[in-house]
Structures are given as structure tokens and as C-alpha cells.
Amino acid sequence: MVRVAPTGKVEVYTGSHSHGQGHETAFSQVVADLLGLPLEDVEIVHGDTARIPFGMGTYGSRSAPVGLSAIVRATEKVLDKAKRIAAHLLEVAPEDLEFKEGRFQVKGVPGKGMGFSQVALQAYLAHNLPEGMEPGLEATAFFDPENFVFPFGTHVAVVEVIPETGEVKLLRYVAVDDCGPQINPLIVKGQVEGGVVQGIGQALFEEAVYDENGQLLSASYMEYAMPKAAQIPPIEHGHTVTPSPVNPLGVKGVGEAGTIAATPAVANAVMDALRPFGIRHLDIPLTPEKIWRALRDKAPVAAN
Structure with missing residues (x-):
């Protein structure tokens, strides 16, 4: 699960528990890159069954191919919702926006856009959201690979x-x-x-x-x-x-x-x-x- 706070900082809850492989660093790097955030704005939470509802742990060299892939899918869901909120606030269609370096920018209009943290705040204030959209900015995803990887x-x-x-x-x-x-x-x-x-x-x-x-x-x-x-x-x-x-x-x-x-x-x-x-x-x-x-x-x- 990927949860964005109103400040734009991100918590990632993963069932791929680390015991020294460097998950906290690698997973943070990928999420920070996808969201255009500084690395220190992403926190990886693992190994706590009171906070993480499901996870098979880490084994068989599966953490990046399976666990991180689930994180990527959840992050993409977060970005999709954030994009729809930004489009609504900027009064453009979602397809008219591009996301670069942590900012939703209207294509062809350099001065018109919103930063990711601005969108996150509006997602929680919920004063002006697209019709039918619930407040908040988080998403959960699972990943079931269609085949094994072969290093x-x-x-x-x-x-x-x-x-x-x-x-x-x-x-x-x-x-x-x-x-x-x-x-x-x-x-x-x-x-x-x-x-x-x-x-x-x-x-x-x-x-x-x-x-x-x-x-x-x-x-x-x-x-x-x-x-x-x-x-x-x-x-x-x-x-x-x-x-x-x-x-x-x-x-x-x-x-x-x-x-x-x-x-x-x-x-x-x-x-x-x-x-x-x-x-x-x-x-x-x-x-x-x-x-x-x-x-x-x-x-x-x-x-x-």
C-alpha cells in the first residue's frame, strides 16, 4: 500500500520484509523517482503485522520482481488519482496533463500546473474534488507475475x-x-x-x-x-x-x-x-x- 500524507510525504507498506537486502533504499528510490520526490520523503514500512495486512515475506529472490512490482502498481494508482484531481482543479482534461519532476503540467502551457504536494493537500481538504471521488490519496495493489524471472x-x-x-x-x-x-x-x-x-x-x-x-x-x-x-x-x-x-x-x-x-x-x-x-x-x-x-x-x- 502507498499512502500519501497531506504534506506530500509518502509511506509505503510492504509485505516484502527486509533482512539486510537494502529494500528500504531500493524501494524508496523507485517510489521517489515515480513521484518526483526527494528520497527522504519516502518511508518504507515493513515487518509489522499490526500495520501490514498481508505479505509473504522475502524468499527466492522475489522481493524486487514481485514485492516492488506491487509497490509500482500502487504508486501508479496514486498518480492516476492525483492526476484526475489536478485536472479538475486546473479545469483541463486529465489527458491534457503531463507529470514531470513532481509536477502536473498542462501540455503546451508552461506556467499552468500544480506540484504533487499541492494536489495531495487538496485530496485531503476535499473542498473541490471530481464528482464521486472520495477524499484521501492512497492505493493498494497486489502483483501476481505471469511467469518466473530468470537471472x-x-x-x-x-x-x-x-x-x-x-x-x-x-x-x-x-x-x-x-x-x-x-x-x-x-x-x-x-x-x-x-x-x-x-x-x-x-x-x-x-x-x-x-x-x-x-x-x-x-x-x-x-x-x-x-x-x-x-x-x-x-x-x-x-x-x-x-x-x-x-x-x-x-x-x-x-x-x-x-x-x-x-x-x-x-x-x-x-x-x-x-x-x-x-x-x-x-x-x-x-x-x-x-x-x-x-x-x-x-x-x-x-x-x-
């Missing part, structure tokens, strides 16, 4: 394996992703990098280890290994842009791109390094001990 990309890892210790050094990591138009490139970069590091952890470090009695031995951060900053090279980013045809923004999810790609990219790079030793398969995580044991008494074999 894609290619990730490449370059590694070095130290045979004497089994240690894996990650020398270079390149990520090229396509999530459609990027609402906020910095957030996209952060999501990809966070996912890549998680995927590297799965490939090389992280493991739930149990003893013969079923006791978990890696139950704390003292025993459960995770990648550290010093072990991760600068991640090189590239992007292609292929808009999705199934939502109004053409956006596709990017939250899982790094986690999906990094684990096989790193694991396959390590196995490629071990191929000259005749080693064809090891289960992840590819820990130094596991690699060292596989390499014991092994010598490089001639390639076929």
Missing part, C-alpha cells in the same frame, strides 16, 4: 593449491551477472559479494562435523570455520542487462547469484588443479587436511 550469469575462480599443506589460495574471482536493470548498483554489488563469500565458505571451509555418538563437534565459531577477509581477493564485477518481460520494471532477483555460482566455481577450480595428480573427485568442503590426504604419495601423472 543468469557466469562466475570464474582462479585458485592455487599448495601440495605440501593442502591449502587453497583464491587468486582471482570474476562475477558477471544479469539481474535486469539495476535499481541500486551498490546494493547489487554487495549482494553478489556477500553471496560469493558464502559460497566460498561452503566450498572450502564450512562443515557440520559429528562424532560417532552424533555429538556436533563444530557447534561454535571456535570450531566452525568460515572465510576471513584476508582469504578473499577483490571480487571483479561485470554485468549484462536483459530486462524481464514479466514485471513492470524488468528486474530480476540477484540475492542468490553469488551463493549459487561460487561453490561450484571454486570447487571445480580446485579439482582442476588436482587433476594432474589423478584426483577426480573430493567432497566439499575442500579443507587443507582433505586435500593433503588425497595428495599423499601422489605424483603428477602424464596427461592423456
